[in-house]
Amino acid sequence: MKIVSLFSGAGGLDLGLIQAGHEVVWANDFDADAVATYKKNIGNHIILGSIEDIPSSQIPSCDVVVGGFPCQGFSQANLLRFEKDKRNRLYLEFKRIITDKKPKYFLAENVRGILSLANGRAIEKIEKDFAAAGYRVKKKLFNVANFGVPQSRWRVVIAGTRNDLPETADFCFPVETHTNPSKAKKMGLKAWSQIGKALAKIPEPDEKHSLPNHVCSQYKVTNRNFTGHRWTDAEKPSPTILARGNGKGGVCAIQHPNNHRRMSIRESATIQTFPLDFEFVGKMNSCYRQVGNAVPVLFAYHLGLQLGSQNQSMKEAA
Numbered sequence: 001m002k003i004v005s006l007f008s009g010a011g012g013l014d015l016g017l018i019q020a021g022h023e024v025v026w027a028n029d030f031d032a033d034a035v036a037t038y039k040k041n042i043g044n045h046i047i048l049g050s051i052e053d054i055p056s057s058q059i060p061s062c063d064v065v066v067g068g069f070p071c072q073g074f075s076q077a078n079l080l081r082f083e084k085d086k087r088n089r090l091y092l093e094f095k096r097i098i099t100d101k102k103p104k105y106f107l108a109e110n111v112r113g114i115l116s117l118a119n120g121r122a123i124e125k126i127e128k129d130f131a132a133a134g135y136r137v138k139k140k141l142f143n144v145a146n147f148g149v150p151q152s153r154w155r156v157v158i159a160g161t162r163n164d165l166p167e168t169a170d171f172c173f174p175v176e177t178h179t180n181p182s183k184a185k186k187m188g189l190k191a192w193s194q195i196g197k198a199l200a201k202i203p204e205p206d207e208k209h210s211l212p213n214h215v216c217s218q219y220k221v222t223n224r225n226f227t228g229h230r231w232t233d234a235e236k237p238s239p240t241i242l243a244r245g246n247g248k249g250g251v252c253a254i255q256h257p258n259n260h261r262r263m264s265i266r267e268s269a270t271i272q273t274f275p276l277d278f279e280f281v282g283k284m285n286s287c288y289r290q291v292g293n294a295v296p297v298l299f300a301y302h303l304g305l306q307l308g309s310q311n312q313s314m315k316e317a318a
């Protein structure tokens with residue numbers, strides 16, 4: 001299907017959708033480094049600039065709109081003032097583009113916290129607004145480890161199917177392929193991928209290698225048992241790869257499974273299931289941030305497969 005991608009970042013979501021056979025016809029981000037990364041690895045169809053400055057007429061028509069809108073303003077949502085709160089403007093941009101382009105489907109990825117913002121009233125409002133734009137809306141919370149990504153990362157996907165499509169064309173969420181090793185055999189699924197195995201073949205950054213972005217933060221390893229400072233268990237999926245700061249102006253990279261240093265940008269990208277030759281552009285903090293912001297490519301691929309089979313069954317029904 002033809003896809004328009006908003007808030008595209010380095011392109012983790014887009015790459016997975018392309019790997020599943022779709023075509024991203026237009027993408028956008030206002031971060032110059034992310035756009036340079038996207039161009040280097042994916043294509044020149046990404047436009048640099050704030051989505052707020054781009055009229056819908058400049059966006060091509062498409063079958064699907066995807067993107068994860070940042071949503072800081074929801075947390076203290078006084079829903080009467082919701083539309084006026086400037087921090088919600090990016091959500092409103094997503095809504096504008098769906099309303100104007102009327103794609104068959106939309107997929108919006110977001111953090112788990114969106115479900116509890118304003119005691120759940122924010123997500124209710126979002127679902128209602130998308131429904132009013134002409135869509136049957138559903139949402140689901142996923143741990144991407146359940147799709148073979150060697151990382152525990154909880155994300156919500158909100159999906160919409162345009163009202164005039166038959167119910168048989170409703171977007172169906174992908175089915176999990178992996179689970180906790182203690183239940184895997186019984187459930188007939190694969191066991192979670194382990195961070196130790198995922199990184200086993202990557203040499204130390206100071207050994208001889210030709211891997212791009214294989215440099216790491218010198219921020220110290222402290223094992224203090226809070227986010228970003230935990231001992232990493234080599235036999236489990238990685239903790240969530242973060243785009244958040246370390247309090248000193250940098251990004252807090254997760255500890256390597258040997259717990260002797262932080263993971264390099266390359267290793268963090270491997271845990272986010274980017275290919276080894278996918279090269280990030282920018283200074284170290286910017287690259288870590290682009291990696292931490294991304295939808296894991298493998299999870300995006302599963303969403304893409306699902307869109308593909310939806311398209312197939314629609315064609316067969318026609």
Ligand SMILES: C[S@@+](CC[C@H](N)C(=O)[O-])C[C@H]1O[C@@H](n2cnc3c(N)ncnc32)[C@H](O)[C@@H]1O
Pocket residue numbers: 007008009010011012013014028029030031034049050051052067068070090293294295296
């Ligand atoms: C969570 S990241 C998206 C990651 C991407 N989906 C991926 O898989 O790599 C959100 C992105 O929104 C972008 N963004 C925030 N405000 C924006 C705006 N006003 N216009 C365009 N992009 C914006 C940020 O630069 C960031 O790259």
